[in-house]
Amino acid sequence: MLQVMSKKVLIVEDNELNMKLFRDLLEAHGYETVQTREGLKALDMAREHKPDLILMDIQLPEVSGLDVTKWIKNDDALSEIPVVAVTAFAMKGDEERIRQGGCEGYMSKPITVTTFIETVRKFLG
Amino acid sequence: MRFLENAFFGLAGRALHAAWIGLCLFAFMTAPAPISSWIIAGFAVAVVPGVIGLFLAGSRLPRSDLARLFLALVWILPGICAALAYGAALSPAALIFLAGPSVLAASVNAAQGRMAAVLSALAFVLCVLAGVPGPLTTGAQALLATPEIWAAFAGFLALAGLVARTRLERRLSRLERTVRETASAAEAFARAPSPLMALDKDGTIQAASRAIRRIVPGAPNELNGLPADGLGFDEDAQDAVRQGLTSASEGGPADGGCFAFDVRDRDGSAQTVDARAVATPDGYVLTLERQSSTLVKGQTPAVISDDLARLEAERDAAIAANRSKSEFLAAVSHELRTPLNAIIGFSDMMKQRIFGPLPARYAEYGDLIHESGTHLLDLIGDVLDMSKIEADRYELDTEVFDARDVVEISSKMLRLRAEEKDIALYTEVGETPLMVEADRKALRQILLNLLSNAVKFTPEGGAVVAMVQAQGDALVLAVGDSGVGIKAEELEGVGKAWNQTDSARTSSERGSGLGLSLVQALAELHGGTMGVQSTPDEGTTVTVSLPVMLEAVVEPMGADATLEVHQRIKAAQSLGEELQTGTGA
Numbered sequence: 001m002l003q004v005m006s007k008k009v010l011i012v013e014d015n016e017l018n019m020k021l022f023r024d025l026l027e028a029h030g031y032e033t034v035q036t037r038e039g040l041k042a043l044d045m046a047r048e049h050k051p052d053l054i055l056m057d058i059q060l061p062e063v064s065g066l067d068v069t070k071w072i073k074n075d076d077a078l079s080e081i082p083v084v085a086v087t088a089f090a091m092k093g094d095e096e097r098i099r100q101g102g103c104e105g106y107m108s109k110p111i112t113v114t115t116f117i118e119t120v121r122k123f124l125g
Numbered sequence: 126m127r128f129l130e131n132a133f134f135g136l137a138g139r140a141l142h143a144a145w146i147g148l149c150l151f152a153f154m155t156a157p158a159p160i161s162s163w164i165i166a167g168f169a170v171a172v173v174p175g176v177i178g179l180f181l182a183g184s185r186l187p188r189s190d191l192a193r194l195f196l197a198l199v200w201i202l203p204g205i206c207a208a209l210a211y212g213a214a215l216s217p218a219a220l221i222f223l224a225g226p227s228v229l230a231a232s233v234n235a236a237q238g239r240m241a242a243v244l245s246a247l248a249f250v251l252c253v254l255a256g257v258p259g260p261l262t263t264g265a266q267a268l269l270a271t272p273e274i275w276a277a278f279a280g281f282l283a284l285a286g287l288v289a290r291t292r293l294e295r296r297l298s299r300l301e302r303t304v305r306e307t308a309s310a311a312e313a314f315a316r317a318p319s320p321l322m323a324l325d326k327d328g329t330i331q332a333a334s335r336a337i338r339r340i341v342p343g344a345p346n347e348l349n350g351l352p353a354d355g356l357g358f359d360e361d362a363q364d365a366v367r368q369g370l371t372s373a374s375e376g377g378p379a380d381g382g383c384f385a386f387d388v389r390d391r392d393g394s395a396q397t398v399d400a401r402a403v404a405t406p407d408g409y410v411l412t413l414e415r416q417s418s419t420l421v422k423g424q425t426p427a428v429i430s431d432d433l434a435r436l437e438a439e440r441d442a443a444i445a446a447n448r449s450k451s452e453f454l455a456a457v458s459h460e461l462r463t464p465l466n467a468i469i470g471f472s473d474m475m476k477q478r479i480f481g482p483l484p485a486r487y488a489e490y491g492d493l494i495h496e497s498g499t500h501l502l503d504l505i506g507d508v509l510d511m512s513k514i515e516a517d518r519y520e521l522d523t524e525v526f527d528a529r530d531v532v533e534i535s536s537k538m539l540r541l542r543a544e545e546k547d548i549a550l551y552t553e554v555g556e557t558p559l560m561v562e563a564d565r566k567a568l569r570q571i572l573l574n575l576l577s578n579a580v581k582f583t584p585e586g587g588a589v590v591a592m593v594q595a596q597g598d599a600l601v602l603a604v605g606d607s608g609v610g611i612k613a614e615e616l617e618g619v620g621k622a623w624n625q626t627d628s629a630r631t632s633s634e635r636g637s638g639l640g641l642s643l644v645q646a647l648a649e650l651h652g653g654t655m656g657v658q659s660t661p662d663e664g665t666t667v668t669v670s671l672p673v674m675l676e677a678v679v680e681p682m683g684a685d686a687t688l689e690v691h692q693r694i695k696a697a698q699s700l701g702e703e704l705q706t707g708t709g710a
Binding site: 017018020021024028059088089090091108110111112113114116 | 459460463465466468469474477479498502
């Protein structure tokens with residue numbers, strides 16, 4: 001039996017419940033997940049696990065998700081990994097600001113299951 | 126009569142001068158043979174002003190006084206020539222001297238009219254002096270004897286006179302109006318409840334309100350013509366008034382012209398008077414007010430600037446409070462969305478049975494949690510939008526789109542909720558595209574709010590109709606329902622922010638009280654209006670009119686949108702009843 005390597009998603013999210021929601025949703029759809037609650041650890045996790053996609057919360061306790069994204073995009077080994085922002089900043093202009101910050105995708109919280117999975121599939125096929 | 130004023134320019138001017146040329150030609154053609162060179166010369170001279178007038182009137186030259194003066198002087202030319210040629214300055218030909226001044230009288234200001242008259246007279250005198258008496262040639266006699274020429278000339282003078290009269294009358298009526306206005310202004314000034322004086326540049330009273338006697342009890346009845354600083358004031362007061370006027374005319378700081386002085390009351394006691402002088406083009410306006418006891422003489426300007434500083438500080442604080450309010454709301458929105466993500470997300474997973482089937486009861490609970498979460502999210506959005514609008518921070522993001530799409534999408538979003546309550550939801554969007562330039566999100570919000578209100582407050586089996594049409598440059602959206610309606614005394618409060626009607630409060634349905642106020646605010650942001658028509662227990666129709674059509678649509682006016690919606694609802698209801706009886710039978 002051929003074991004297909006499942007795609008790996010790194011979730012950077014400081015809220016426990018939201019982390020669980022994204023993890024359960026992704027795993028239910030056959031994705032493997034790695035998680036961190038701290039933006040500062042996200043870079044190390046990305047280097048270590050080489051995920052296929054990063055879901056990035058923007059408002060993190062110590063460092064902004066946008067800064068973390070910038071580090072990732074400046075790292076030659078990681079810059080190819082798509083970053084999708086998942087944020088409760090849903091005010092006018094937020095999406096534009098976040099996309100300019102280097103994120104390839106944007107989802108506003110609260111998410112709906114359908115759009116969440118569609119967005120993830122768009123990047124992971 | 127305005128066209129007469131322009132009789133010498135524009136179309137009328139062209140026609141007039143062309144007619145003159147035509148007349149000259151006619152006279153020339155009908156002149157008896159033989160045609161002498163005098164006749165040709167006479168014709169040439171006569172025709173010149175016509176040609177020049179035709180050119181000036183027809184060209185796009187500014188209708189400047191200079192152009193008019195030039196034309197008038199040209200009109201003097203035939204007179205001079207005729208007089209010189211025929212040596213008959215005292216003959217009827219001299220009448221032509223009147224042409225120039227009459228043209229000017231009709232169209233130019235008085236000074237230039239006078240100048241033309243003087244030039245004309247001068248030319249006349251010169252002609253008389255230089256006059257070479259001699260017999261007129263037969264041709265010239267014949268030309269002068271042509272009745273058409275004189276008839277035309279008389280008509281010309283009559284027209285000029287008429288125009289001059291019109292101008293004079295208009296001027297007279299303007300003057301009359303000015304006099305009337307001045308009289309009523311003077312009367313108002315005299316009756317003004319505050320002690321007021323209008324002074325000329327020397328400080329002489331031109332007008333005073335009767336209230337001035339409150340301040341200066343011994344003042345004579347007729348104040349006009351008296352010096353303001355001499356109203357029975359002592360020397361200090363006179364100095365103060367003079368200095369105050371000087372400081373007002375120098376226009377210094379905002380409190381320039383503020384001063385205070387003492388006057389003697391009837392009982393001889395000193396009363397401090399606050400005065401403020403403002404410079405006007407012709408002099409000053411001086412206001413006097415008895416000083417309140419807390420103020421000290423000579424300190425008024427400082428007190429006023431203190432007040433100003435305090436008011437400014439208060440205003441800044443209010444602005445800051447408003448800003449921090451919207452920042453607070455943005456933070457609240459963020460904080461609320463984070464747990465809502467879990468609520469809506471997990472219940473959505475239950476709804477979609479991602480991990481397999483659920484017992485029916487739990488499935489229902491999951492749906493309810495999801496629905497409530499979504500509702501809460503809508504409310505947060507409304508509250509936030511309303512706050513932004515109130516803080517003037519809502520920016521419209523306009524684009525061009527077909528308004529019908531928004532109506533279709535919005536009603537599709539509400540269709541499920543309507544079906545659950547067995548409410549018939551109809552949309553009427555017409556067949557022609559309704560291209561508008563507006564904020565698509567705002568328009569959708571307007572429709573969603575109206576539709577969800579309508580569905581919410583319509584009992585089971587009712588009907589909701591959404592219509593959209595163009596009326597001139599306005600896009601008219603109307604949403605009507607057969608719901609509970611709004612009481613007349615509550616209609617007034619509808620649209621005011623944070624206001625919820627009693628019926629909405631007592632209803633089992635939830636509402637933030639923001640739905641309609643948000644609709645109204647969004648409509649007003651687009652420069653539009655919202656109207657509500659409601660009859661309790663019959664239904665409500667809300668009409669929103671937005672001046673956003675890309676191209677004004679001129680259609681045979683359909684019936685009033687509200688009325689039309691009403692009729693549709695009636696029709697929809699009776700159809701629904703029929704269907705029900707149908708199925709029941």
